[in-house]
Amino acid sequence: MRIDVLTIFPDYLAPLDLSLVGKARRSGLLDLAVHDLRDWTADRHRTVDDTPFGGGAGMVMRPDVWGEALDAVLADDDAGQPAVLLVPGPGGEVLTQRTAEELAGARRLVIACGRYEGIDARVAEHYATRPGVEVREISIGDYVLNGGEVAALVVIEAVARLLPGVVGNPESLVEESHGAAGLLEYPVYTKPPEWRGHAVPEVLTSGHHGKVARWRRDRALERTAARRPDLLARLAPDALDPADRRV
Numbered sequence: 001m002r003i004d005v006l007t008i009f010p011d012y013l014a015p016l017d018l019s020l021v022g023k024a025r026r027s028g029l030l031d032l033a034v035h036d037l038r039d040w041t042a043d044r045h046r047t048v049d050d051t052p053f054g055g056g057a058g059m060v061m062r063p064d065v066w067g068e069a070l071d072a073v074l075a076d077d078d079a080g081q082p083a084v085l086l087v088p089g090p091g092g093e094v095l096t097q098r099t100a101e102e103l104a105g106a107r108r109l110v111i112a113c114g115r116y117e118g119i120d121a122r123v124a125e126h127y128a129t130r131p132g133v134e135v136r137e138i139s140i141g142d143y144v145l146n147g148g149e150v151a152a153l154v155v156i157e158a159v160a161r162l163l164p165g166v167v168g169n170p171e172s173l174v175e176e177s178h179g180a181a182g183l184l185e186y187p188v189y190t191k192p193p194e195w196r197g198h199a200v201p202e203v204l205t206s207g208h209h210g211k212v213a214r215w216r217r218d219r220a221l222e223r224t225a226a227r228r229p230d231l232l233a234r235l236a237p238d239a240l241d242p243a244d245r246r247v
């Protein structure tokens with residue numbers, strides 16, 4: 001997968017050199033480039049914004065600069081791959097694990113990080129008509145950030161970890177919260193067996209794999225019912241087996 005990020009704060013994306021995403025880039029599993037939007041400005045001051053038509057506070061990001069940048073980035077591809085143009089914003093579709101799974105299936109993501117009061121609306125309008133480009137505005141939650149860079153980091157991590165080969169044990173993707181099982185994850189423990197008077201649940205040290213699996217499933221169901229009953233309601237009817245019903 002190829003991901004291009006356009007931003008006026010490239011250093012905000014420095015964490016993408018670290019940990020699993022950094023490893024995926026170095027191993028070639030993920031081709032990720034961060035671009036400084038100001039490289040496509042034409043004036044001495046490298047201006048990317050201007051006052052809003054209709055008045056009001058703040059500044060709006062100029063369509064001409066974004067147009068030059070996006071044309072250049074979209075044109076730079078090996079075989080005319082279709083691209084998803086992601087525009088982070090509080091008014092977008094809220095990112096869920098399902099969205100991340102969908103995006104992980106894309107060949108290319110281009111992420112346009114807005115700042116100020118946002119990007120001129122004609123940019124999204126224009127690229128939505130571009131063959132081979134799908135425009136999606138993405139929110140990472142119902143709160144307001146100062147720019148799209150943090151949202152880009154969240155989207156990239158949620159997507160990159162789903163790419164084959166990025167996480168060591170793909171099985172762990174099934175039982176994590178919001179994973180394929182559709183439940184919250186069960187509680188986990190490691191050594192020492194007793195810590196400050198708290199013992200590890202005996203079943204986990206019994207060596208009885210069937211009982212451990214049942215215990216974990218029960219805890220995941222209990223947690224989901226207590227904290228996120230909405231997730232239980234969404235489960236496919238056949239996702240719960242008779243043994244689950246007793247939780």
Ligand SMILES: Nc1cc(-c2cccs2)n[nH]1
Binds near residue numbers: 113114139142147149
């Ligand atoms: N979820 C979310 C995204 C955002 C912003 C993206 C770009 C500017 S503000 N705020 N909240």
